[in-house]
Amino acid sequence: MTWVVRLVVLVPALAGLAGLLLARSRPAAQRIAVGAAVATTVLALIQWVAPLGTGDIDTFGALPLGDLSAPLHLLSDELSGLIGFVVAFVVLTIQAYTVWYLREDARYPQFAAGVSLFAAGMLLLVQSADLVLTLVGWEIMGWCSWLLIGHDSERAAARRAAYKAFMVTRIADIAMVVGLITLSVRARSTDLFAVLTEPGRTGLLTFGLVCVVFGIAGKSGLVPFHDWLPDAMEGPTPVSALIHAATMVAAGSYVIARLFSLYAGNDAARTVLAVLAAITMVYAAALAFAQSDLKRLLAYSTLSQVAIMLSALAAAPAAFGVGPGMGHLVGHAFFKALLFLGGGWLAVIAGSTALAPMAGHVRSGVVLRWGMAIGFAALAGVPPLVGFFTKDTVIDAALEGAADGAGFRAWVVVVALFATVLLTAAYCTRAWLVLANGPQPARRPANGALEVERVGAPAGSVTNSRLAGVAWSPDGAVVAAGTERPPEQTSAGEPDPELVDETPPAPSEHRPSVQVAPWRGWWSDTELLALLRTASVAALAAGSVLGTLLLLTLPGSIHVGWLSAVVSVLLIAGAAWAVWVVARRGQRDAADVLPQPVRAAAVAGLGADTAYAAFGRAVVATARLVVFLDRDVLDAYPRAFAATTRAVGRAGQRTHRAVPSLGLIGVVAGVVVVAVLGVTVWR
Amino acid sequence: MTTRDIVFVVVGVITALSGLLAVSTRHVVHAALWLLVCLGSLAGCYIVLGQELVGIVQLLVYVGAIVVLVLFALMLTRAPIGPQPDIDAPVWQRVVAALLGAATTALVAAATLPVIGQQSVDLDTPVVTTQQIASAIFGTWVWPFELLSVLLLVALVGAFAVSRVVLARRSRS
């Protein structure tokens, strides 16, 4: 059985490597990627159903490091089993969906391999019983996120977004590394259980835990490290789903959950976490309401939802354990993946990820319509969907925490949670109304894609004034930030069967830039591709409805308090009604009531990007100073030495060019003097 | 003062005087000729000292070869005949030279005379015969002797190289 645990990590890792190094053809890459995802899901299922309950599964032997013990063990318990399974399942749906989504992308094999590696990183983190392995998985995810967000690297915006994501998380990783080292030093061991049980040295412990909080703030997108996440929407939609649903941003809360018994006894670290989470959840939910781009809206909602998970870990009483936070992680994984995949589908139909062009398109298909509806409802927390249960468990846990005497940090969280519930319901309603109530397009205009060629600034839309940011690149190149350009349905050969009833051949002048690869096996069958896409969305929708059942296996993850449930349902209903009214029953975008400058600022992320860019410029300026010092100050010493030597040599040369007979006088006089000395002194 | 002493002093005075003239005459060629006299009379000194072989070699090599070489060199460097006003260095340099020369003399004398003291040797029955010298050269000193022959060869080649190769390189560039 221990091999199952190892294989859960090994299979996607090998699939990733194989895809990267070997698979050059698309069918092979598809088989490897999807096959490995299926195998991983099955293995994770086995592990979840029959967890070993042990934390000393060898990986490749302990490191011989003298005074530091680094056994590098994996663990297998209920929590890792559940999360592992959810991760594997979400990755499976995403891999299946990617086959459809990137069907015309020449670099699909690399992309699929990247997703596999990413999954391996997350699964390693989930199953790690060793802080070093946690860090390994953590960093692998960071790297893969860079590769995947920048997949579409012909566009400057995508390159910049990838760089920004990687750098922001990497900077936060400074704290992560220091924190993990501190915790390991305390126990002289990187073994999770040794770290958790080491008593004493609370000063060091607090420092380490706070460092870890700041470390996870990077990947989980807490303020002030949050701004990379909306920009990361430049990546293809499957990556967004991957990052947002079950892996990267959720990894932070999982790490905190694994260290929960340390956090439970440490007020200082938890207060920091609570404050960061509370700020982030309200801030991000408020910004989400004003977004004009569906993917960015979802990104901000992710920030907010991840903060909810973390707030549960920050505020819940120790007795509640990690259940509330992890429950919300699982629920969020399902409905956020669902929303992203559905959103990607919509974007392909509409040719843009901006909300305005999508208006009405959600009615294009049954699965799409119901999928998006379930997704938004679950996100808003409408009973009986999974979001309702998990969110109310968190609120209940926070209330219990407040009652338990947690004081400030619990109350901050409770207030923020109720505000977030309200805001979440508002932006979900707004988005749904926009998507569902637009003018029903019978089909997409033949040249529709042409209009939205440059997504992010569609004609006539005030909402897409996504401000151009300055690229944070050492080269100082100024690039405009935009949003992902979804693969367009313009290929005459491959109309979407669900979308187009009577297929007019699209104008051929707008063929996709990437040539259709010469793969025509059964995998290429259009209907099969569409089926894969639809099945993925449907599976996730099912998960969003039935996810509560999964959570029953994790103690403490479903615990609905009546008071909080009633209050939040009322809040949701009120917010939805208010938005409905403001939106004139769906006749206009509810966000249009906001003043234009506020809207623009919100779309621009309130200038966080500018601050990042300024920081980047400061670093580059320092670097230039360093290079100047290196070349012209430090290096002056060797140059001065060389020049001195040369000057001395010249002087010597001149001396030797003196009149020869004078030299002779010198020599003879010297000999005489020496001889006199010799004769006199010798005696 | 024995007879040999008197003979030696006479020959020695000739040597010293001709040496003085060799370094002080204003005729370039005369200098070489006075050197010839000086070295020749030094050969006489050697003979008085009982070293006939050395004296003869001195005559052959120094007087016969080296001085001739010097004369050749003087001719090749277009040495003028007749007294030269600028043959000597400036006065101050000559004064320094005289001082250093005197110092050298004093030094050598001071260093060696006490060693020699009032020692006198009987040269009528010579300590070393020519035969002994021959067997010493080809016996005890054979390796230095052979090395010397190599040195001579190297010197010949070197002289040739210095005068030929350097000039050839110069003319090429």
Added chain:
Amino acid sequence: MIHLQWPVMLAAVLAGLGVYGVIARRNAVLVLIGVELILNAANLLLVTAGSRPDAPLAAGSVVTLFVVTIAAAEISIALAVILVMFRRFGHIDLTAVPDLTKGAPEHTERDPTDRTDPAALAAEEVSEP
């Protein structure tokens, strides 16, 4: 019987004369004459020492012969050098300031734009064909 202080004194005088000649003369060939005098002073000392009854290995005579030979070698090289000097500079005046740049392009000043360190000089010597 001979008293050895006479040859020793002669040697001292010859050495002093030689030194005077080396310094006081301008003409390089005449300087060589001074050198010869010094050498002969040394020879005379050797012979004197060798004529003592306790002199071992016939060293006085033998080494004198060697010195004579070495002197021959020395003077041939020296005269060759003087000859080259004469041809290159047109004079053999040792009190004149030598102009080494003349006729010796390999040893001229480096290009002033060459901002390298001394090792570069050595390096370029090596790389010359």
Added chain:
Amino acid sequence: MAVTILVLVPLVAAILLLAMPPVSGADRAVALVASVATAGLAVVVSALRLEVDVMWIRALGIRWHLAPDGISIALILLTVLLTVGIVLHTLHGPPPEGGTRSTLLGCVLLVEAGALGTFLARDALLFFVAFEVVLVPMWVLIRRFGDHHRTDAVRADAAGRFIFFTVLGSTLMLVGILFLVYHQGSSDLGVLAAAHGSGMPHGVQLAVAALLLAGLGIKVPIWPLHTWLPAAHTIAPTAGSVLLAAVLLKMGTYGIVRLAVATVPDGVATLSPVLAVLGVVGIVWGGLACLVERDLKRLVAYSSVAHMGFVVLALASGSHTGLQAALFGNIAHGVVASLLFFVVGDLKEQWGSADLAVARVALRDTAPRFGLPLVFGFAAALGLPGLVSFWGEFLALYAAWFPAPGRPVALLRVCVVLGAVGLAIAAGYAVRVIRIVWAGEGSDPAASPVRDLRGARRAVVVALVGATVVLGVGPQLLLHLSNADAAGLLEAVRR
């Protein structure tokens, strides 16, 4: 005996190659056979731990004592295997400019012989002699075979700078060694390590440690003494850059472990705050310089300064973990830097320069066999887990956080935080290069594409990528190798 032959094979082959007439085609065979034979012998010697110990210079009591141990085996294997790689790489490239190929190969083998002697030597003076052997061939490699797109003066400057710095370092080291040997009465490293500085007054220990650290620190290079490295790396041919990064730099750190840490531990301990601070300044300094550097080879050289900073930091910690981290980081940097220099050197060969500001074709689509190793190399350079550098750097930070007793803990912890900042900077420059060269930021699709890696050159690069991954996934392979001897070394120190 086999150990002596191990050193002699490359030496004799080098002399043969240097003496060979330029037209002869036998250089290929000689170089290949010699390097492969050396590699084989080195494996045998390392596996069996063969040893040779005879009197060498009786008057001075210097012994011809060569023996591998856990600390040196990894370096020996790295040296011999990389030499095979370099020979293959050189033989499958265009003929070198500036001299004949046999001269180039001769110099490479001479460096190998010197490096092997250095790593094997168990006598301080023998160590020094072997240490010096590498200087002249390395100088020739830079001076004669350097980048021929630059002016002669630039080559002369780089080569002169190299020789100036390293000779200065060697001189300081020699003074230190003589001081040490004079005080301890023996030049045997085993004896010196067993004495671990006992019987020397603290002031003398401090002086010896300072001399040794300054001398060897130039070679490492430790921060303010590093300015020779970028110039030398930029100008040197691929073979020279690889040797510099993978062998010469390692001789410095190895020397610090073998000569300084083992023999004058108290002096090194007193100096460890300085060492730690300089190491961390090097990490940050090198990283920042990489963020704006335009020349790719220079950039890799600055990243070497940063990576060696981690090794120095680990050494400053003085703990067992620190020593292990330093030894591992040493090898890791050797593998990664040689991989990068092989790839970058090839690119420069084809591009004519390594200026990042020149728009070229992106490698990702036109030359994936170049691109992938480049990405791997820079991913390793930024300390990505799963690749070899991560372990050295993470463990170095751990060790510095928890140093040996008696070290300034607070200062070292500040150093750790700054070192972690260095990790973030490394990510910045690594991704910057990948963006420009691989993904093609600011690239020019119309520029002439590079020929992709082929044949033996590809095999060399693939082998190095493999080593990066294998050692990254299984760091135990190396850590077990050095564990016992590292422990023994510190045991002697602490006794």
